[in-house]
Amino acid sequence: MAELHQSLPGYRPTLLRTDFPGLVQRWCARQVAVKIENDRWGLPSFKVVGASWALVRALRDHLPADWAPDAGLPALKGRLTGVSLLAASEGNHGEALAYLARLLELDCRVFVSNEVPDHVRSRICAQGAEVIVVPGTYDDAVAASAAAVTEDRVLVSDTSWSGYEDVPQAVAVGYSTILRECSEQLTSTSAPVPDLVVVPLGVGALASAVIDHFARIGSDPVVVGVEPSAAACVMAAISADRIVSLTGPLESRLSGLNCGTTSMVAWPSLRAGLDAVVALDDDEGVAGSVLAEQMKLHVGPCSGAALAAADALLKHPARRAVLGLPEQPSVLILATDGRPAPATDAPTYPQEAQNV
Secondary structure: OHHHHHHOOOOOOOOEEOOOHHHHHHOOOOEEEEEEOOOEOOEOEOHHHHHHHHHHHHOOOOOOOOOOHHHOHHHHOOOOOOOEEEEEOOOHHHHHHHHHHHHHOOEEEEEEEOOOOHHHHHHHHHOOOEEEEEOOOHHHHHHHHHHOOOOOEEEOOOOOEOOEOHHHHHHHHHOHHHHHHHHHHHHHOOOOOOOEEEEEOOOOHHHHHHHHHHHHOOOOOEEEEEEEHHHOHHHHHHHHOOOOEOOOOOOOOOOOOOOOEOOOOOHHHHHHHOOEEEEEOHHHHHHHHHHHHHOOOOOOHHHHHHHHHHHHHHOOHHHHHHHOOOOOOEEEEEEOEOOOOOOOOOOOOOEOOOOO
16 A cells, blocks of 8 residues: 555655644643644645545555556556546545546546535546535535446445445554654654544444554554534433434534434444533634644644644643543644635536436
8 A cells, every 4th residue: 555655746754843832832741743634645635545545445456457456556557448437525525536537637527515615626627527416415426426337437435334344444454544643753753652533433334444453553542532512423322322314504603524324334433432412613723724824834723623622632631631641641633625716706616416
Protein backbone atom coordinates (compact mmCIF):
# COMPACT_ATOMS: atom_id res chain seq x y z
CA MET A 1 0.00 0.00 0.00
CA ALA A 2 2.81 2.43 0.77
CA GLU A 3 4.21 1.86 -2.73
CA LEU A 4 0.81 2.59 -4.26
CA HIS A 5 0.46 5.90 -2.42
CA GLN A 6 4.03 6.88 -3.15
CA SER A 7 3.42 6.19 -6.86
CA LEU A 8 0.93 9.05 -7.11
CA PRO A 9 2.52 12.18 -8.59
CA GLY A 10 3.83 14.54 -5.93
CA TYR A 11 3.43 12.23 -2.92
CA ARG A 12 4.79 13.59 0.33
CA PRO A 13 3.70 13.17 3.95
CA THR A 14 1.37 15.93 5.08
CA LEU A 15 2.51 18.31 7.77
CA LEU A 16 2.35 17.52 11.48
CA ARG A 17 2.63 20.71 13.53
CA THR A 18 3.41 20.91 17.23
CA ASP A 19 4.08 24.65 17.56
CA PHE A 20 0.96 25.61 19.51
CA PRO A 21 2.01 27.22 22.80
CA GLY A 22 -1.32 29.05 22.92
CA LEU A 23 -3.30 25.81 22.81
CA VAL A 24 -0.92 24.12 25.26
CA GLN A 25 -1.65 26.90 27.76
CA ARG A 26 -5.37 27.10 26.94
CA TRP A 27 -5.85 23.36 27.41
CA CYS A 28 -3.28 22.76 30.18
CA ALA A 29 -1.65 20.22 27.88
CA ARG A 30 1.83 18.73 27.68
CA GLN A 31 1.77 19.05 23.88
CA VAL A 32 -0.72 19.69 21.10
CA ALA A 33 -0.04 18.15 17.69
CA VAL A 34 -2.17 18.68 14.60
CA LYS A 35 -1.95 16.45 11.51
CA ILE A 36 -2.94 18.77 8.68
CA GLU A 37 -4.69 17.07 5.75
CA ASN A 38 -5.41 20.20 3.70
CA ASP A 39 -3.17 19.33 0.74
CA ARG A 40 -3.02 15.72 -0.48
CA TRP A 41 -1.88 15.74 -4.09
CA GLY A 42 -3.38 19.21 -4.41
CA LEU A 43 -6.74 18.13 -2.96
CA PRO A 44 -8.08 19.78 0.20
CA SER A 45 -8.71 16.66 2.29
CA PHE A 46 -7.46 13.26 3.39
CA LYS A 47 -10.01 11.28 1.38
CA VAL A 48 -7.80 10.40 -1.61
CA VAL A 49 -5.58 8.28 0.65
CA GLY A 50 -8.45 5.88 1.31
CA ALA A 51 -10.06 6.18 -2.12
CA SER A 52 -6.87 5.20 -3.95
CA TRP A 53 -6.47 1.92 -2.06
CA ALA A 54 -10.19 1.19 -2.28
CA LEU A 55 -10.09 1.80 -6.03
CA VAL A 56 -7.69 -1.11 -6.43
CA ARG A 57 -10.10 -3.35 -4.54
CA ALA A 58 -13.12 -2.13 -6.52
CA LEU A 59 -11.36 -2.69 -9.86
CA ARG A 60 -10.13 -6.19 -9.03
CA ASP A 61 -12.14 -7.80 -11.86
CA HIS A 62 -10.84 -5.29 -14.42
CA LEU A 63 -7.13 -5.06 -13.57
CA PRO A 64 -4.55 -6.31 -16.08
CA ALA A 65 -2.95 -9.61 -15.08
CA ASP A 66 0.52 -8.07 -15.27
CA TRP A 67 -0.26 -5.22 -12.84
CA ALA A 68 0.35 -5.21 -9.08
CA PRO A 69 -0.12 -2.39 -6.52
CA ASP A 70 3.63 -1.82 -6.22
CA ALA A 71 3.62 -0.85 -9.92
CA GLY A 72 1.54 2.19 -8.98
CA LEU A 73 -1.74 3.60 -10.21
CA PRO A 74 -0.19 5.68 -13.04
CA ALA A 75 0.79 2.40 -14.71
CA LEU A 76 -2.93 1.73 -15.25
CA LYS A 77 -3.48 4.90 -17.26
CA GLY A 78 -5.30 4.08 -20.49
CA ARG A 79 -5.50 0.35 -19.71
CA LEU A 80 -9.04 0.12 -18.33
CA THR A 81 -11.04 0.76 -21.49
CA GLY A 82 -14.81 0.91 -21.01
CA VAL A 83 -14.70 1.12 -17.21
CA SER A 84 -16.23 4.07 -15.38
CA LEU A 85 -16.38 4.96 -11.69
CA LEU A 86 -19.30 5.80 -9.39
CA ALA A 87 -19.51 7.27 -5.91
CA ALA A 88 -21.79 9.12 -3.55
CA SER A 89 -20.26 11.97 -1.62
CA GLU A 90 -20.65 14.92 0.69
CA GLY A 91 -17.81 16.44 -1.34
CA ASN A 92 -14.31 15.31 -0.47
CA HIS A 93 -14.59 11.61 -1.34
CA GLY A 94 -16.19 12.47 -4.67
CA GLU A 95 -13.50 14.99 -5.49
CA ALA A 96 -10.82 12.44 -4.60
CA LEU A 97 -12.33 9.74 -6.78
CA ALA A 98 -12.76 12.20 -9.66
CA TYR A 99 -9.05 13.06 -9.36
CA LEU A 100 -8.13 9.38 -9.54
CA ALA A 101 -10.46 8.82 -12.50
CA ARG A 102 -8.80 11.67 -14.36
CA LEU A 103 -5.38 10.17 -13.59
CA LEU A 104 -6.49 6.84 -15.08
CA GLU A 105 -8.45 8.41 -17.97
CA LEU A 106 -11.78 7.01 -16.73
CA ASP A 107 -15.23 8.56 -16.69
CA CYS A 108 -16.61 9.28 -13.23
CA ARG A 109 -20.09 10.02 -11.88
CA VAL A 110 -20.53 11.40 -8.37
CA PHE A 111 -23.96 11.41 -6.75
CA VAL A 112 -24.59 14.18 -4.22
CA SER A 113 -27.66 15.20 -2.27
CA ASN A 114 -29.24 18.58 -2.88
CA GLU A 115 -27.91 19.53 0.57
CA VAL A 116 -24.34 19.69 -0.83
CA PRO A 117 -23.36 23.33 -1.55
CA ASP A 118 -22.71 24.50 -5.11
CA HIS A 119 -19.07 25.34 -4.43
CA VAL A 120 -18.47 21.74 -3.31
CA ARG A 121 -20.15 20.37 -6.44
CA SER A 122 -17.99 22.71 -8.52
CA ARG A 123 -14.80 21.23 -7.05
CA ILE A 124 -15.90 17.76 -8.13
CA CYS A 125 -16.74 19.00 -11.62
CA ALA A 126 -13.34 20.69 -11.83
CA GLN A 127 -11.73 17.24 -11.64
CA GLY A 128 -13.71 16.17 -14.71
CA ALA A 129 -16.51 14.18 -13.07
CA GLU A 130 -20.21 14.36 -13.82
CA VAL A 131 -22.20 15.40 -10.75
CA ILE A 132 -25.70 13.93 -10.32
CA VAL A 133 -27.88 15.76 -7.79
CA VAL A 134 -30.24 13.52 -5.81
CA PRO A 135 -33.15 14.96 -3.81
CA GLY A 136 -32.82 14.14 -0.11
CA THR A 137 -29.84 13.28 2.06
CA TYR A 138 -26.42 11.70 1.70
CA ASP A 139 -28.04 8.30 2.29
CA ASP A 140 -30.30 8.93 -0.71
CA ALA A 141 -27.24 9.73 -2.82
CA VAL A 142 -25.62 6.49 -1.63
CA ALA A 143 -28.69 4.51 -2.69
CA ALA A 144 -28.71 6.19 -6.12
CA SER A 145 -25.03 5.42 -6.68
CA ALA A 146 -25.56 1.77 -5.75
CA ALA A 147 -28.50 1.53 -8.14
CA ALA A 148 -26.34 2.79 -11.02
CA VAL A 149 -23.83 -0.07 -10.81
CA THR A 150 -23.35 -2.30 -13.86
CA GLU A 151 -20.57 -4.68 -14.88
CA ASP A 152 -18.46 -1.79 -16.14
CA ARG A 153 -19.74 0.96 -13.82
CA VAL A 154 -17.71 0.37 -10.67
CA LEU A 155 -18.81 1.76 -7.31
CA VAL A 156 -16.12 3.09 -4.95
CA SER A 157 -17.96 3.99 -1.74
CA ASP A 158 -16.48 4.93 1.61
CA THR A 159 -19.56 3.76 3.49
CA SER A 160 -20.89 0.22 3.67
CA TRP A 161 -24.03 -1.87 3.93
CA SER A 162 -24.89 -5.55 3.90
CA GLY A 163 -23.32 -7.13 0.83
CA TYR A 164 -21.03 -4.18 0.12
CA GLU A 165 -18.19 -4.30 2.61
CA ASP A 166 -14.82 -5.05 0.96
CA VAL A 167 -14.35 -1.69 -0.76
CA PRO A 168 -15.29 0.49 2.25
CA GLN A 169 -13.01 -1.67 4.39
CA ALA A 170 -10.21 -0.94 1.93
CA VAL A 171 -10.92 2.79 2.34
CA ALA A 172 -10.25 2.52 6.09
CA VAL A 173 -7.15 0.40 5.49
CA GLY A 174 -5.88 3.06 3.08
CA TYR A 175 -6.15 5.66 5.82
CA SER A 176 -3.47 3.77 7.75
CA THR A 177 -0.92 5.66 5.63
CA ILE A 178 -1.98 8.86 7.40
CA LEU A 179 -1.60 7.25 10.82
CA ARG A 180 1.75 5.67 9.91
CA GLU A 181 3.05 9.08 8.81
CA CYS A 182 1.72 10.60 12.00
CA SER A 183 3.43 8.08 14.29
CA GLU A 184 6.71 8.41 12.38
CA GLN A 185 6.54 12.21 12.61
CA LEU A 186 5.82 12.13 16.34
CA THR A 187 8.69 9.70 16.90
CA SER A 188 11.13 11.74 14.82
CA THR A 189 10.49 14.81 17.00
CA SER A 190 10.63 12.82 20.26
CA ALA A 191 7.04 13.83 20.88
CA PRO A 192 5.03 11.92 23.48
CA VAL A 193 2.52 9.30 22.44
CA PRO A 194 -0.93 10.94 22.40
CA ASP A 195 -3.16 10.63 25.43
CA LEU A 196 -6.11 12.09 23.51
CA VAL A 197 -6.92 11.85 19.79
CA VAL A 198 -9.76 13.94 18.34
CA VAL A 199 -11.09 12.94 14.91
CA PRO A 200 -14.02 14.14 12.75
CA LEU A 201 -16.51 11.32 12.16
CA GLY A 202 -18.80 11.41 9.12
CA VAL A 203 -19.67 7.71 8.64
CA GLY A 204 -16.77 6.74 10.92
CA ALA A 205 -14.21 5.20 8.54
CA LEU A 206 -11.29 7.42 9.57
CA ALA A 207 -12.09 7.07 13.27
CA SER A 208 -12.13 3.28 12.90
CA ALA A 209 -8.71 3.49 11.23
CA VAL A 210 -7.43 5.61 14.14
CA ILE A 211 -8.67 3.09 16.69
CA ASP A 212 -7.21 0.14 14.78
CA HIS A 213 -3.85 1.88 14.25
CA PHE A 214 -3.23 2.66 17.91
CA ALA A 215 -4.32 -0.84 18.94
CA ARG A 216 -1.89 -2.27 16.39
CA ILE A 217 1.06 -0.30 17.81
CA GLY A 218 0.15 -1.15 21.41
CA SER A 219 -1.07 2.29 22.44
CA ASP A 220 -4.38 3.14 24.09
CA PRO A 221 -5.20 6.85 23.79
CA VAL A 222 -8.62 8.27 24.53
CA VAL A 223 -10.28 8.58 21.11
CA VAL A 224 -13.00 11.20 20.74
CA GLY A 225 -15.11 11.67 17.63
CA VAL A 226 -16.86 14.86 16.58
CA GLU A 227 -19.93 15.27 14.40
CA PRO A 228 -22.71 17.82 13.82
CA SER A 229 -25.63 17.70 16.24
CA ALA A 230 -27.90 17.76 13.17
CA ALA A 231 -26.21 14.63 11.76
CA ALA A 232 -24.96 12.78 14.84
CA CYS A 233 -25.28 9.28 13.39
CA VAL A 234 -22.41 7.75 15.39
CA MET A 235 -23.73 9.16 18.66
CA ALA A 236 -27.15 7.74 17.79
CA ALA A 237 -25.61 4.34 17.06
CA ILE A 238 -23.69 4.28 20.32
CA SER A 239 -26.79 5.30 22.28
CA ALA A 240 -28.84 2.54 20.64
CA ASP A 241 -25.96 0.03 20.58
CA ARG A 242 -26.73 -0.59 16.92
CA ILE A 243 -26.51 1.27 13.64
CA VAL A 244 -29.46 3.58 13.10
CA SER A 245 -30.29 5.84 10.17
CA LEU A 246 -31.23 9.45 10.81
CA THR A 247 -34.05 10.85 8.75
CA GLY A 248 -33.45 14.02 6.76
CA PRO A 249 -33.10 16.75 6.07
CA LEU A 250 -29.63 16.88 7.65
CA GLU A 251 -28.95 20.57 7.48
CA SER A 252 -25.60 21.10 9.16
CA ARG A 253 -23.17 23.50 7.51
CA LEU A 254 -20.26 21.30 8.59
CA SER A 255 -19.73 20.11 5.04
CA GLY A 256 -18.23 16.64 4.91
CA LEU A 257 -19.78 15.44 8.18
CA ASN A 258 -23.43 15.64 7.17
CA CYS A 259 -24.03 11.86 7.19
CA GLY A 260 -27.04 9.95 8.47
CA THR A 261 -25.80 6.35 8.86
CA THR A 262 -22.65 4.92 10.42
CA SER A 263 -20.61 2.66 8.14
CA MET A 264 -21.24 -1.03 8.82
CA VAL A 265 -17.56 -1.96 8.51
CA ALA A 266 -16.49 0.89 10.81
CA TRP A 267 -19.05 0.12 13.49
CA PRO A 268 -17.27 -2.75 15.34
CA SER A 269 -14.14 -0.63 15.91
CA LEU A 270 -16.19 2.43 16.84
CA ARG A 271 -18.34 0.47 19.26
CA ALA A 272 -15.32 -1.08 20.97
CA GLY A 273 -12.81 1.76 20.83
CA LEU A 274 -14.48 5.16 20.63
CA ASP A 275 -14.37 6.70 24.11
CA ALA A 276 -16.67 9.67 23.52
CA VAL A 277 -18.55 11.57 20.83
CA VAL A 278 -18.99 15.34 20.82
CA ALA A 279 -21.94 16.68 18.80
CA LEU A 280 -21.64 20.36 17.86
CA ASP A 281 -24.09 22.84 16.45
CA ASP A 282 -22.97 24.94 13.49
CA ASP A 283 -22.09 27.98 15.61
CA GLU A 284 -19.76 25.88 17.75
CA GLY A 285 -18.13 24.56 14.59
CA VAL A 286 -17.63 28.11 13.34
CA ALA A 287 -16.04 29.03 16.67
CA GLY A 288 -13.61 26.15 16.17
CA SER A 289 -12.71 27.49 12.73
CA VAL A 290 -12.06 30.91 14.27
CA LEU A 291 -9.77 29.27 16.84
CA ALA A 292 -7.96 27.47 14.00
CA GLU A 293 -7.34 30.78 12.23
CA GLN A 294 -6.01 32.29 15.44
CA MET A 295 -3.53 29.40 15.56
CA LYS A 296 -2.62 30.03 11.88
CA LEU A 297 -4.17 26.73 10.86
CA HIS A 298 -5.61 27.19 7.38
CA VAL A 299 -8.11 24.36 7.53
CA GLY A 300 -11.75 23.66 6.76
CA PRO A 301 -14.97 23.18 8.73
CA CYS A 302 -14.39 19.54 9.70
CA SER A 303 -11.01 20.48 11.16
CA GLY A 304 -12.54 23.47 12.92
CA ALA A 305 -15.10 21.13 14.48
CA ALA A 306 -12.29 18.92 15.82
CA LEU A 307 -10.66 21.93 17.49
CA ALA A 308 -14.01 23.01 18.91
CA ALA A 309 -14.57 19.54 20.37
CA ALA A 310 -11.12 19.49 21.96
CA ASP A 311 -11.78 22.95 23.38
CA ALA A 312 -15.14 21.85 24.81
CA LEU A 313 -13.52 18.90 26.55
CA LEU A 314 -10.19 20.23 27.73
CA LYS A 315 -11.36 23.53 29.21
CA HIS A 316 -13.63 21.68 31.65
CA PRO A 317 -11.98 19.71 34.49
CA ALA A 318 -15.03 17.49 35.00
CA ARG A 319 -15.00 16.37 31.38
CA ARG A 320 -11.28 15.70 31.52
CA ALA A 321 -11.84 13.58 34.62
CA VAL A 322 -14.64 11.56 33.01
CA LEU A 323 -12.30 10.72 30.13
CA GLY A 324 -9.53 9.73 32.54
CA LEU A 325 -7.00 12.13 31.02
CA PRO A 326 -3.73 12.87 32.83
CA GLU A 327 -3.16 16.28 34.37
CA GLN A 328 -1.26 17.48 31.28
CA PRO A 329 -2.32 15.32 28.34
CA SER A 330 -0.60 15.06 25.01
CA VAL A 331 -3.23 15.89 22.38
CA LEU A 332 -3.42 14.88 18.71
CA ILE A 333 -6.00 16.46 16.43
CA LEU A 334 -6.68 15.21 12.92
CA ALA A 335 -7.41 18.25 10.75
CA THR A 336 -8.99 16.47 7.81
CA ASP A 337 -9.83 19.24 5.36
CA GLY A 338 -8.76 22.56 3.91
CA ARG A 339 -10.62 25.81 3.59
CA PRO A 340 -13.69 25.68 1.35
CA ALA A 341 -13.29 27.29 -2.04
CA PRO A 342 -14.84 30.74 -2.48
CA ALA A 343 -18.28 30.77 -4.02
CA THR A 344 -18.39 31.06 -7.82
CA ASP A 345 -21.14 31.16 -10.39
CA ALA A 346 -22.85 27.83 -9.91
CA PRO A 347 -22.86 25.42 -12.85
CA THR A 348 -25.97 23.40 -13.58
CA TYR A 349 -26.15 19.72 -12.69
CA PRO A 350 -28.36 16.91 -13.92
CA GLN A 351 -30.99 15.73 -11.48
CA GLU A 352 -31.24 12.04 -10.73
CA ALA A 353 -32.90 10.17 -13.55
CA GLN A 354 -34.21 6.63 -13.83
CA ASN A 355 -31.58 5.65 -16.39
CA VAL A 356 -28.33 6.57 -14.70
